[in-house]
Amino acid sequence: MSKSEIIMLVIGFTGQFMFFMRFFVQWLYAEKYRKSIIPVAFWYFSLGGSFCLLTYAILRKDIVFIVGQSTGSIIYLRNLYFIHKERERKLYEND
Structure with missing residues (x-):
């Protein structure tokens, strides 16, 4: 197995681990x-x-996987935006 194949596997398994951790948390x-x-x-x-x-x-040049993960990233970023905006609003309300 080449070094680049090992790096790709590490990236892939890291992503899978993070998805597991979100469900675990x-x-x-x-x-x-x-x-x-x-x-x-x-x-x-x-x-x-x-x-x-x-x-x-x-x-891996997998267009189906690329589209799926791109869409998910937008949703996750949007949820984090809402969470941080809500926290910011609550801080100003308490002043």
């Missing part, structure tokens, strides 16, 4: 609070996993 929160809660870490793991898998898909 969400499960821990759900168990702790006894209801379904989406923590902010879920969106960061989603974005990180999506970025790694998008990189992997580009390296």
Whole structure:
């Protein structure tokens, strides 16, 4: 196996690990609070996993995977934007 193939596998498995971690973090929160809660870490793991898998898909030249991961990244960034805007609004309300 060549060095570039190993690097591609590391990128791909890192993305898969991040996607696993987002579900793991969400499960821990759900168990702790006894209801379904989406923590902010879920969106960061989603974005990180999506970025790694998008990189992997580009390296593999897989157009289906590229389109899928690109779309997901936009959604994850948008959710993080809303979360940070809401936090910012709450800070100004408390002043």
